Amino acid sequence: MGSRQKPKQGLPPTFEEIQANKERRESKRRGDSDHNNKYPTKKQKNFNNKKNNQPKSKPEKRSKPEKKQKEDIVEDAPDLPQVDLEELSSAKKSLFDDSEEELEQGDEFDVEGEEEFFDSDEEERSRPMFSDDDEDDLENLNAANMEEYSRRLEEEEELEAEEAEKELQESQIQPRAKILPSEEELEAIGSGPQDVTMVRTRMIEIVKVLENFKDLAEEGRSRTEYVNRLLKDISEYFGYSEFLAEKLFNLFSPSEAMEFFEANEIARPVTIRTNTLKTRRRDLAQALVNRGVNLQPIGSWTKVGLQVFDSQVPIGATPEYLAGHYILQAASSFLPVIAMDPQENERVLDMAAAPGGKTTYISALMKNTGCVFANDANKARTKSLIANIHRLGCKNTIVCNYDAREFPKVIGGFDRVLLDAPCSGTGVIAKDESVKVSRTEKDFIQIPHLQKQLLLSAIDSVDANSATGGIIVYSTCSVAVDENESVVDYALRKRPNVKLVETGLQIGKEGFTSYRGKRFNPKLSLTRRYYPHTYNVDGFYVAKFKKIAPSPHDVSKAGAKEKESLARAEAEEEGIINGDFAEFDEDADKSIIEQSVKRNLKRKGINPNGKKSQG
Numbered sequence: 001m002g003s004r005q006k007p008k009q010g011l012p013p014t015f016e017e018i019q020a021n022k023e024r025r026e027s028k029r030r031g032d033s034d035h036n037n038k039y040p041t042k043k044q045k046n047f048n049n050k051k052n053n054q055p056k057s058k059p060e061k062r063s064k065p066e067k068k069q070k071e072d073i074v075e076d077a078p079d080l081p082q083v084d085l086e087e088l089s090s091a092k093k094s095l096f097d098d099s100e101e102e103l104e105q106g107d108e109f110d111v112e113g114e115e116e117f118f119d120s121d122e123e124e125r126s127r128p129m130f131s132d133d134d135e136d137d138l139e140n141l142n143a144a145n146m147e148e149y150s151r152r153l154e155e156e157e158e159l160e161a162e163e164a165e166k167e168l169q170e171s172q173i174q175p176r177a178k179i180l181p182s183e184e185e186l187e188a189i190g191s192g193p194q195d196v197t198m199v200r201t202r203m204i205e206i207v208k209v210l211e212n213f214k215d216l217a218e219e220g221r222s223r224t225e226y227v228n229r230l231l232k233d234i235s236e237y238f239g240y241s242e243f244l245a246e247k248l249f250n251l252f253s254p255s256e257a258m259e260f261f262e263a264n265e266i267a268r269p270v271t272i273r274t275n276t277l278k279t280r281r282r283d284l285a286q287a288l289v290n291r292g293v294n295l296q297p298i299g300s301w302t303k304v305g306l307q308v309f310d311s312q313v314p315i316g317a318t319p320e321y322l323a324g325h326y327i328l329q330a331a332s333s334f335l336p337v338i339a340m341d342p343q344e345n346e347r348v349l350d351m352a353a354a355p356g357g358k359t360t361y362i363s364a365l366m367k368n369t370g371c372v373f374a375n376d377a378n379k380a381r382t383k384s385l386i387a388n389i390h391r392l393g394c395k396n397t398i399v400c401n402y403d404a405r406e407f408p409k410v411i412g413g414f415d416r417v418l419l420d421a422p423c424s425g426t427g428v429i430a431k432d433e434s435v436k437v438s439r440t441e442k443d444f445i446q447i448p449h450l451q452k453q454l455l456l457s458a459i460d461s462v463d464a465n466s467a468t469g470g471i472i473v474y475s476t477c478s479v480a481v482d483e484n485e486s487v488v489d490y491a492l493r494k495r496p497n498v499k500l501v502e503t504g505l506q507i508g509k510e511g512f513t514s515y516r517g518k519r520f521n522p523k524l525s526l527t528r529r530y531y532p533h534t535y536n537v538d539g540f541y542v543a544k545f546k547k548i549a550p551s552p553h554d555v556s557k558a559g560a561k562e563k564e565s566l567a568r569a570e571a572e573e574e575g576i577i578n579g580d581f582a583e584f585d586e587d588a589d590k591s592i593i594e595q596s597v598k599r600n601l602k603r604k605g606i607n608p609n610g611k612k613s614q615g
């Protein structure tokens with residue numbers, strides 16, 4: 001690699017910076033003069049500086065000057081001989097212009113200010129056409145020393161020509177798009193850990209090549225070679241298995257893929273959802289601000305979400321939290337519930353509900369009316385589901401513990417069903433890094449298989465004749481097509497009695513209607529995708545169906561309404577519930593709270609009785 005190509009060592013640029021530079025370069029390639037003025041390249045700067053440092057008086061030109069240049073010179077010093085500095089400079093400039101790569105590389109590592117960029121051969125390259133001494137000399141120029149001046153110019157030119165030749169040779173030895181490692185370099189790569197800055201630089205360069213392959217690819221190198229190297233670098237740099245790196249890479253253009261991988265390295269903002277069963281967002285925000293929490297609404301698409309920037313108190317232990325005024329919930333997690341749009345007095349099923357973020361939101365939107373069946377196959381997880389339901393004061397909720405594939409046989413006839421399906425978690429890598437290496441090809445066969453079965457059960461559990469609903473919402477926190485569009489497309493084929501409808505969500509990218517040669521139902525464009533790099537939310541997917549007719553698969557023996565009444569009657573008979581099954585026994589709660597306070601004090605090494613007597 002030529003000395004010009006040496007990147008400035010330091011923090012690698014972010015992808016936003018890369019994008020900014022990309023735009024700058026593209027603009028430059030287009031020859032955008034305004035851009036050139038705004039963002040002069042280093043070489044242009046040298047050149048411009050030279051222009052600015054030009055002596056006010058100029059010696060006579062040796063070759064034809066440009067008109068404007070001449071006018072300027074004449075204006076300043078009409079009686080002095082002139083030399084066309086710009087023309088001389090342009091000889092040098094054109095040589096630099098050939099090596100665009102060097103400029104680009106420089107740009108990337110010097111996004112803040114090109115002035116500060118130090119290149120090892122800067123000194124040589126920026127040697128001024130005329131030094132300060134020269135300028136003084138020029139002041140004293142007259143006809144007598146013209147000969148001497150011409151000689152010096154010739155020397156300058158010779159030197160320039162030599163430099164030009166050297167540059168040319170260098171550029172021939174080092175084609176500007178030589179990014180892929182040589183055989184020897186590959187051996188070195190294989191023998192130990194690589195310099196991360198170098199890997200990052202190479203990724204950036206490969207992305208550039210892939211996005212403009214015709215102009216930038218090295219002769220004789222195929223696209224596959226570049227992609228393969230990039231995938232290896234991604235897995236090395238970000239810590240993914242090559243399998244998953246490729247799977248995720250294929251979802252995006254090369255540069256967007258890099259943004260996605262970058263975004264997975266950054267935690268999403270902490271967000272909370274106001275529990276409207278207990279408070280209003282305005283009041284909650286005020287209460288939290290008073291405690292030293294710095295927050296603001298998440299965005300116009302939600303009236304209940306707040307983003308927490310920082311807090312002087314643990315956000316999961318404030319009195320408002322304990323009183324159930326809010327729940328810590330990822331912003332993306334609001335989306336399927338907003339799409340489902342549950343109505344008051346409906347019968348709703350949340351098929352895979354634990355730990356209850358969405359169940360409690362559904363309950364709140366229904367204003368504690370109707371009935372929400374909150375099911376989860378994992379019994380241990382139903383504990384946190386129950387805890388959240390209690391804390392948030394959801395009184396219209398029944399928790400059950402079935403494999404949801406059996407659901408239509410257990411209960412059917414729901415107005416709405418949410419299937420927030422178990423998934424690979426490729427949308428929440430920022431939260432769970434283990435996904436980067438733990439997910440295998442087998443997962444992307446087995447998980448979608450389960451998801452397909454669950455989705456058919458969800459469809460079969462809905463009452464096609466529901467007066468208000470007949471809605472099924474399918475969601476995952478995965479970005480993989482196998483778990484999203486493929487599953488939805490499968491359901492559309494297996495259940496022609498459902499159709500996709502608008503999600504009603506204000507944000508989100510359209511679902512794929514085709515992917516890597518596979519064609520899906522064109523209505524898949526109604527589904528919505530979310531990525532960490534586009535909305536700063538977890539990767540997520542939402543599809544909304546409307547059941548338009550019953551089908552022979554609707555096998556439930558009883559509808560949700562009947563089942564709910566039956567369950568209530570049985571529970572009341574057994575004395576498990578009274579008039580309102582979710583009502584708390586205040587006295588029982590009091591003693592439980594006291595015990596819990598004592599336990600906490602003990603854990604902190606404080607004698608609870610001692611504390612009592614002190615108080």
Ligand SMILES: C[S@@+](CC[C@H](N)C(=O)[O-])C[C@H]1O[C@@H](n2cnc3c(N)ncnc32)[C@H](O)[C@@H]1O
Nearest residue numbers: 352353354355356357358377378403404420422
């Ligand atoms: C993405 S999580 C659900 C998160 C939940 N909706 C929320 O908002 O808090 C998926 C859930 O599916 C449950 N699950 C997995 N297989 C299931 C099955 N066959 N039937 C029902 N639930 C299942 C898991 O136990 C897990 O709690």
